[in-house]
Amino acid sequence: MIFRAMLASDWPSVSKIYAEGIATGFGTFESTIPDYGDWDKSHLASCRIVAEELNKVVGWAALSPVSSRCVYGGVAEVSVYIGEGSRGKGVGKALMLQLIEQSEAAGYWTLQSGIFPENPASIKLHEKVGFRFIGKRERVGKTQHGVWKDNLLFEKRSTKVGL
DSSP states (O other): EEEEEEEEGGHHHHHHHHHHHHSSSOOOOOOOOOOHHHHHHHHHHSEEEEETTTTTEEEEEEEESSSSSSTTTTEEEEEEEOGGTTTTTTHHHHHHHHHHHHHHHHHEEEEEEEEOOTTTTHHHHHTTTTTTEEEEEEEEEEESOOOEEEEEEEEESSSSOOO
C-alpha cells in the first residue's frame, strides 16, 4: 500500500468511497456527494491523502477548518473514509497516522472528529491513534430522513506543535 497526496483526478475514486460511507447511515450527516469544486473549497489544500493498493484508491483522509477565526488556525476536523472492500485491514489506521504526521508538519496543534455513536469502528480507530473522547453533542443534527443524531467529539492534541 502506498500513501500519496490526493489529486483532483482522484475525485471519482474518492467520491465513490465517500458515497459508500454515506450509504452506511453513520459516516456523515451528508446525504449526497458534492461536486469536486464544493468539496475542494470546504477542505484544506494541505493534508489530503489517498491510500492506494494495486493502483486503486482504497481510502482517503483530509482536513477541514473548524473556524475562520484566526485563534483556531491550528485546529482542523478530520474526514477519513475507507472503501467497503478494504475496511478492517489497517488502512484507516495507516491513513490516520499519515494525516497526523502531515498535520503537525503543517502546524496544526489539534485535530478533532465528530463520530456517530453507531460507528464503533471509527471510534476504535480514533482511540488507536491517540484521540480522546471529550464529549457528546446530543441531537446536534438531523439526517435526510429527519432523524436526530448525537455526535461524539474526539480530539488529538499534538505533542509537537502548540506546546
